[in-house]
Amino acid sequence: MDAVKIGQFILEQRKRICLTQAQLAEKLNVTAQAVSKWENGRGIPDIDLLKKLSECFCVDISEIIEGENKKGFQTHRKAFAFVVAFLIILFLGIWWMFPKNDNSFQFSSLASNHEDFSLKGIVAYNDLKKSLFISDITYLSSDVEKYYGITCTLFEQNQDESKKISECGTSNTLGEAKYSMTELLETIEFQLDDYSCFCQNQECSNLFLDIRLLNENKKWISYHVPLEVSNSCTQRSV
Numbered sequence: 001m002d003a004v005k006i007g008q009f010i011l012e013q014r015k016r017i018c019l020t021q022a023q024l025a026e027k028l029n030v031t032a033q034a035v036s037k038w039e040n041g042r043g044i045p046d047i048d049l050l051k052k053l054s055e056c057f058c059v060d061i062s063e064i065i066e067g068e069n070k071k072g073f074q075t076h077r078k079a080f081a082f083v084v085a086f087l088i089i090l091f092l093g094i095w096w097m098f099p100k101n102d103n104s105f106q107f108s109s110l111a112s113n114h115e116d117f118s119l120k121g122i123v124a125y126n127d128l129k130k131s132l133f134i135s136d137i138t139y140l141s142s143d144v145e146k147y148y149g150i151t152c153t154l155f156e157q158n159q160d161e162s163k164k165i166s167e168c169g170t171s172n173t174l175g176e177a178k179y180s181m182t183e184l185l186e187t188i189e190f191q192l193d194d195y196s197c198f199c200q201n202q203e204c205s206n207l208f209l210d211i212r213l214l215n216e217n218k219k220w221i222s223y224h225v226p227l228e229v230s231n232s233c234t235q236r237s238v
Contacts, residue, residue, distance in 0.1 A: 002067060003038075003041045003042070003043065003044050004041030005041075005066075005067030006038070006041075006044055006064060006065065006067050007038050007039045007040055007041040007042075008039070008041075008067060009063070009064055009067040009068070010035075010038050010039055010045075010053065010064070011039040013053075013057040013059065014035075014039075014057075016057075017056070017057065021035040021036055021039070024056070027052070027056055028049055028052050028053070028056070030049065050064055050065075106124070106125055106126065107122060107123070107124050108122065108123045108125075108229050108230060109121065109122055109123075109229070109230045110122060110123060110132075110134060110207070110227050110228070110229060110230075111227070111228045111230065112137075112225055112226075112227065112228070113225070113226035113227060113228040114223070114224075114225040114226060115140070116139060116140050116141045116223070117137060117138065117139060117140065117211075117223070117225050118136075118137075118138045118140060119134055119135070119136055119137040119138065119227075120134070120135055120136040121133055121134035121135070121190075121227070123229065129194045130194065131192060131193050131194060132165075132190060132191075132192045133189075133190065133191050133192075134154070134189060134190040134209075135188075135189040135190075137152070137185045137188050137209075137211075138182070138185065139181050139182065139185060143180070143181045145180075145181070145215055145216065146178035146179060146180060146215075146216055147178060147179055147180070147181060147184055147213040147214055147215055147216070147221075148177075148178055148179075148214040148215075148216075148218070149169070149170045149184070149213070149214045150169040150170065150181075150184040150185070150187070150188065150211070150212065150213050150214070151167060151168075151169040151170065151211075151212045152167065152168055152169045152188045152209055152210070152211050152212075153166070153167040153209065153210045153212075154166045154167070154190055154207065154208075154209055155207065155208050155209075155210060156206055156207050157206045157207075157208060158206065165192070165207075166190050166192055168187075168188055168189070168190065169184075169187065169188060178216065181213060184213065185211075207226075207227040207229075208224060208225060208226045208227055209223075209224075209225040209227065210222065210223075210224060210225075211223040211225060
């Protein structure tokens with residue numbers, strides 16, 4: 001995550017809506033020095049402030065993070081989805097939540113290693129803890145079936161052993177209502193603030209999702225979705 005690029009974006013958006021640093025700081029209930037620090041690339045707002053900035057600028061949190069103005073809010077529901085999807089920035093709040101020390105965090109992105117699925121995710125880790133966030137799971141192929149329910153389980157594979165990390169969704173039918181795969185996948189997200197795994201001092205690079213959907217014939221359809229870790233984020237000290 002590029003603090004300089006994020007700061008430049010905040011600067012451009014502030015000027016676009018004709019606010020001074022002091023006026024923006026007042027809206028966010030922070031100091032003008034804090035705003036100046038962001039705009040000069042010497043810090044990144046925490047998750048609560050990113051939410052307020054997105055509302056103030058009428059942009060998605062994703063646009064602030066990437067430092068690019070792609071599109072405004074389309075609908076309230078879409079905006080909320082993006083807010084949830086990018087709660088990954090919560091990990092940056094570690095900078096403010098903990099006292100300064102010599103520990104450092106690595107941030108690695110997660111992506112699907114399956115040709116029919118895409119997702120957004122991140123792993124934050126150091127020698128003391130690991131955190132993980134996964135959202136926006138999308139099925140890329142055509143699927144016209146309807147389903148009663150879904151379960152999605154996150155595993156870590158270590159040789160012949162699979163360790164269950166977390167599960168979400170519903171293991172039971174959702175009454176008589178039926179949903180598309182897209183609608184059910186929108187309900188799936190993983191947010192783990194602290195978890196242990198086989199790899200002790202590195203990000204976990206052997207994760208996979210087991211996605212199961214209950215179709216109209218009351219049979220479970222399963223997908224094995226390997227996850228790919230990319231060391232795309234630089235090391236930060238806290």
